[in-house]
Amino acid sequence: MMWMDHGQSADSYYEVKPGITDAPKTKFRIKAGRTLSARKWQAAFSAEGQVDFTKILSRIHRGGIHPSIRGEVWEFLLGCYDPNSTFDERLQVQEQRRVQYALWKEDCRQMFPLIGSGRFITAPIINEKGEPVLDPLVLLETNMGNGNGGSGDTTIENLRRDNSPMSQKEIQWKLHLHQIGLDVKRTDRALLFFEKQENLSKLWDILSVYAWIDEDVGYCQGMSDLCSPMIILLDNEADAFWCFERLMRRLRGNFRATGRSIGVEAQLSNLSAITQVVDPKLHQHLETLGGGDYLFAIRMLMVLFRREFSFGDSLYLWEMMWALEYDPDLYYVYQDSDSASENTDGSKSRTKSIRHYGKFERENLKSGVKEDAPLPISVFLVVSVLKDKSPRLLKEARGLDDVVKILNDIAGDLDAKKACVNAMKLHKKYLKQQAKKT
Structure with missing residues (x-):
């Protein structure tokens, strides 16, 4: 019975890349009777779908959440869904949010076609005046027709929707994109999950869309660390976005800066x-x-x-x-x-x-x-x-x-x-x- 006392390690759910030996081991153990299990979670729902959180909260505090249901429970903990809503009502909310995210993402793609392409940039594309940066690295990263799955020869000059002047909001947003890319490459590098280019680009897309809709905060270093777990725990990109957006509602004050002070x-x-x-x-x-x-x-x-x-x-x-x-x-x-x-x-x-x-x-x-x-x-x-x-x-x-x-x-x-x-x-x-x- 000793193995039950120690519990099952959660590391198997968040695999580290082969060869990385300095990643700290997780102390958290999945413990029967303490950790919130899938069975206990399902038992908390009524026939219509309302959730009784009174027992759930103490179980989470005692032993955390089983990794297999973590994303779903987090959506409730962060306020994505009303615990008193029915299954059908939540499906409607989820669908509305997925549509909204798709619309925002399309707005961003119109301004910069690499959004949603499965790729991302790590070099600046414009200067603070909104003028294109004709750097060889920029040209290389933004050339989608170079055999990396892009369509057409998209270069820095025609990544603009048209030749009309950019708004200050668009300039500010485009100035964020390469910094987001640099941070994406550095985020949770030890995890096997981020070996896949599609997962890196998903993180870049979510942070880029958020930077567009939250004009006050835009993007700040550290936000990639907050977003990374969401895309690991939630398969659907839009659902991961909304989970991150709810977390940012709690924390965005820390990232807001005026000319003289920082929010934190x-x-x-x-x-x-x-x-x-x-x-x-x-x-x-x-x-x-x-x-x-x-x-x-x-x-x-x-x-x-x-x-x-x-x-x-x-x-x-x-x-x-x-x-x-x-x-x-x-x-x-x-x-x-x-x-x-x-x-x-x-x-x-x-x-x-x-x-x-x-x-x-x-x-x-x-x-x-x-x-x-x-x-x-x-x-x-x-x-x-x-x-x-x-x-x-x-x-x-x-x-x-x-x-x-x-x-x-x-x-x-x-x-x-x-x-x-x-x-x-x-x-x-x-x-x-x-x-x-x-």
Whole structure:
């Protein structure tokens, strides 16, 4: 019976390329009775298709989601579907979204025919004035008639729809395309999945379409790390796009930048304030080293620990976070419509009892602490990691380079479940202190 205690490794679901020996091993184990199985997931549905999430959330927090159903469950956790919808209603929503994605993708293809071609670029195609870049590498990458499955001799000059001047939005979008391509080539390089050109181009297509529809954010480095799991878990490209789009609704504030600040600065400021309370000695040490703005933690928050955990463990961490933060009204909040009833003050009605919310969200509701923008669990996760490494940081860090090195050394060593448990403890402590101030 010992093998049951250790559980089945999830690494077989996310195969590493042959010959790569330095990829961190996944600690996450599929455990009978703990991990959300396909059988338990199916049992949560009514005959019409409504899902009872009350038991599902605690199961996810205890043991994660079985890789075979991960994509489907994530769509609910991220608010793609209303858990109270029927099977038929979800099919309708899915079809509408697939049509919408196809329309956006066609708009992008009209502007740049490599979209949807199974290929992508890594060199700039225009300069900031919108003029074509006549670089040999650009010409090589954009020449679709060179025997790589393209049709016709498409060169940089005729990749434009016509000779009319490009809008500023189109110029900005085309300036993103090569950076997306460069990041796509670097994303999860160890995984066998990305040996296939079609999977790389699918990632490029989704990120390119997103950059077109989200004019405020466009594309920023790190977004490819957030999108990559979606195309691995969901076969349909449009479904993967919408799952990524829902995740970006949570995180896009981190990527928004004005002339003077970046969106993630507010979270870094909160991170600093919480660390000062829970580990004042470490906070003072980091301040002394010149790391008071905590910029060294920016990557953890931007890409949700993708670099600090193995691929399998980062997925496990994400789903635990989303289960803890789960809000049953999330689908309605994301609809940008009058689907959810509103109170006289304009706020959305809480139509569920508190037990329908994730544990982290329940703590926020019970605390009575009123915040315009409650802190995400990811901030408390970073604090828990810093606190865990506090003895080493205090002993060995003599400069910010040392801090970065120590935090880089933890890659593959962290325990996702332990990090979540510690984050919850810190969150509870934080709420008690906030309540005292009011």
